Amino acid sequence: MFNKILIANRGEIACRVIRTCRKLGIRTVAVYSDADSDAQHVRQADEAYRIGGARPQESYLLGDVILDVAKQSGAQAIHPGYGFLSENADFADAVEAAGIVFIGPKAASMRKMGSKAGAKQLMQAAGVPVVPGYTGEDQSPALLQREADAIGYPLMIKAAHGGGGKGMRIVRSSEEFLPNLESCQREARNAFGRDRVLLERYVEKPRHIEIQIFGDGYGNVIHLNERECSAQRRYQKVLEESPSAFLTQDLREAMGAAAVQAGHAIDYQNAGTVEFIVGQDGGFYFMEINTRLQVEHPVTEYVTGLDLVEWQLRVAFGERLPKAQHEIAQRGHAIEVRLYAEDPEAGFLPGSGKLTRLHLPAPDAHTRIDGGVIEGDTVTIFYDPMIAKLIVWDEDRPRALARLRDALAQCTIDGPKSNVAFLERLCRHATVVDATIDTGTLDRDLEDFMPKPADPAQVRLARAAAATVALLQEEARTRARAAASSDPSSPWASADGWRLGHAGQRRLVLDDGQQRHTILAQGSGGDYRLEEADGACEVRGARLTDTHLDARFDGASHRVLVDAHADAVQRSGSGSVQPVDVHDGERRWRFVRVPAYQPASEQGSAAGDRALAPMPGRIVLIKTQVGDTVEQGQELLVMEAMKMELSLKAPCAGVVKEVRVTAGDFVEADAALVLLGSEA
Known part of the structure; x- marks a missing residue:
């Protein structure tokens, strides 16, 4: 070795x-x-x-x-x-x-697959099913328009070189074709240095199912079964699992055989992935071969018990494949999600910044974390904003989904915004639970996966739990200070809020990000009366561990997941603030305990007469100039950040008064790029 x-x-x-x-x-x-x-x-x-x-x-x-x-x-x-x-x-x-x-594979195999057009032609010649389309070298817009009209709509434009969801557009009418072609070619040119495209018929409501293959230097090629990656947004995979709940055993065997056939067609060695589009009728069509290890390889490792990186090393060293096809096992069900620094409620805008808190589930036989950062590291603007991959396994799919929900509930990411709450909604959504999701579901029905208003009783319970956590932590800190003092038995070291002649009250103010809630608390030691403007809650027998709060709220017992770490106390300009995270098994909340008499900070509104950079990045295209009259929502410029293009649009109608950047400039977040004014 x-x-x-x-x-x-x-x-x-x-x-x-x-x-x-x-x-x-x-x-x-x-x-x-x-x-x-x-x-x-x-x-x-x-x-x-x-x-x-x-x-x-x-x-x-x-x-x-x-x-x-x-x-x-x-x-x-x-x-x-x-x-x-x-x-x-x-x-x-x-x-x-x-x-x-x-x-990895030999360069000759890569070159055969490096062009999607050439790969499609090669696979068709080898008898692997392909989607009808155009893969020719003539790339004139007029010819591509004619070919698109002949193929019929909807169709997909794909960059012939590259991958990762870059340079891909769905076109649903002839009138939409040329604008999408221009955008696709520009993105492909920026990402891969070449702007050749291919056209193919778009299969409505398809499944994305890929087959992991391995080949050695002795002519052996086998497959390690499938992964389903149908949960996608803008062609980027969001959730991957193995096995696919959609496939029958006959279809699984047919796709595996086709993948092996594809590997033999290009004399494939090492790890690769043959990707297929699968129609609702079970028809499957070759998309491409990724001539590398895939991001989602851990789900295959979980269900086969193999180390695919070790296989890569052994094959590259000249050894034969460690196992034959009939020796490949498939046990249980594995699911992977990717934890990203991004804001789903702002169009999944990538984020960057220091990870001030990163708490992920402890790895065990059912849970695996593949990450490249730890708490205190920085997610930079220069690379993909992935923080970690969370992979779970269990004996069957329902139990694996339950494992995933539990593992996501344990995740806390502070610093840049993250997609954890979005993933929690995703894995509870009916299309995922019932295994009916297709590659267009998220883009088509994204609103279904966005936050919905919580039940008022659920919110009050979460707020009462957060207040109870804050009280118990305050009492614990007070006891610790007293124990370390010169007079540990002093009555002034008590945290029970006692007052001469009446029951003492402690005033707590919890900020949920939208408004502040004042709570008057009486009691101590886990027994409290919490009074708010709209009513009171009786808390009895509250007990706090590092991860959970157990208590009776108005007589009903509840166990909620909480972030109760002592290091959650932070300093602000007006004193200490204490974030308290609460998760009731379905939904997460963050409450911040702020000083009781701190004035609410004034919220500045975003300027409505200028286009601001949503994050650091590079300007790649300017589509306006001083003096232009623009409509609200009209595209003004395009910037590139964290491996994606962002279209910046006019916040209002008006006249362009100033363009402060040129193509190629790097800009910081919130920089004013284009200023607008009234025509007058």
Whole structure:
């Protein structure tokens, strides 16, 4: 086996490869950019080398620089992870030419799959089912328009090179075709350096089901069963699972055989994924082969009991596949979700910033966390905003979904906003529970997955639980201070709110992000009367652990998940504030205990006469100029941030008074980019 491997990637996949190498006694070499000098993969590797600036084009995409590091460090092989250089045939060739092993497929196989158009033609010749479409080299807009009209609508425009959901558009009428073609080509050019596209008929309400394949250098190709990835938003996978609840055993075997056939057609070696679109009638059609390990590979590892990274290393070292097709087991059900720094309620806008709090479930036989950051790390604007992957397993799908809900309830992410609450709603939604979700469900019915008003009684219970947590924590801190003082038995060390001649009251103010709630509390030691303007709640027998609050609220027993850590007390300009997280098993709330007499801060409204940058990023296209008259909602410019294009639109109708940026500029969050005024 190899003695030393360089990992030409970052984040959770680099950490994942390091873990497997450590298990096999292989030393690891990490590479890092200026934005990653203190990242987890750098800390965990045996050696680490700087390769350039923060942007991928200045570091992780510099194949020659990475190859120089491999030579300098004495690495015998390079693992490209996924993304960046993992599907770059020229890089694979350069690695092999340098006498170093590329841990992945051969460059010839990559080139056959590097173009979606060529791949489709090759698969059709090999007898693998494909969707009708156009894959020709003539890319003139007029010809593409004619071909689109001949294929019929709806159809999909796809970038012929690349992946990850970039450069893809659904077109539903002839009139929409040319504007979508222009946008798709521009995105493909920016992401992959080439703007060739292919056209194919769009299958309505399809399922996205992929087959994991593996090949070795001896002509053996097998499959490791399927993963369903139908829960998608804008072609980005949101939830992945194995096995698929949609497939019958006959359909599973047919798709597995087709995937193996596809692998043989390109002499495939190492790990790959054959992706299929599956219609509601069970018809399946080849989409592409991802010539690398996929982000969702842990669900396959869970149900097969295999380490796919170890398989990658062994095959690259020249060994035969560790198992034959008939030896591949499939046990139980696994589900993966990706925890992102993003704001689902603001169009899933990616976020960045320091993770001031990151609490995830403890790994065990049913729960796995694959992450590349820890609490205190920063999610930067330069890379994908994924924080971690959460993977769960159980004996069947209903129990796996229950595991997922429980695991998500234990997640707390502070700093940039996250998609945790969205994922909780997703895994409770009927289309997921009933396994009827298709690839267009989230885009088509996104509002169904957004927050709904909570039942008032549910909200009052959550607020009472938060107040009880705050009271119990306050009493515990008071007792701790008294025990450490010179007079621990002093009556002034008591936290029971006692007053001479009457029952004492403590005033708590809880801010839920929308309004402040004043609560007058009487009692101590877990027995309280909590009075609000709209009524009172009697709390009895409250007991607090690190994770849960048990109590009787108005006579009914409840056990709620809480974040009751002592380090939740933070300082603000007017004193201490105390976040209290409450989860009742279905929904999460955050209440912040603020000083009782602190004035509410004035909320500034966003300026309505200017287009602001929603996050740091680079301007790629300006579509207006000074003097233009624009309508509300009209696109003014396009910016690129965190591997995606963002369209910035006019907040109101008016005349463009000032354009403060040019194409190529980097801008900070909230920077005013275009100023509008009235025509007068």
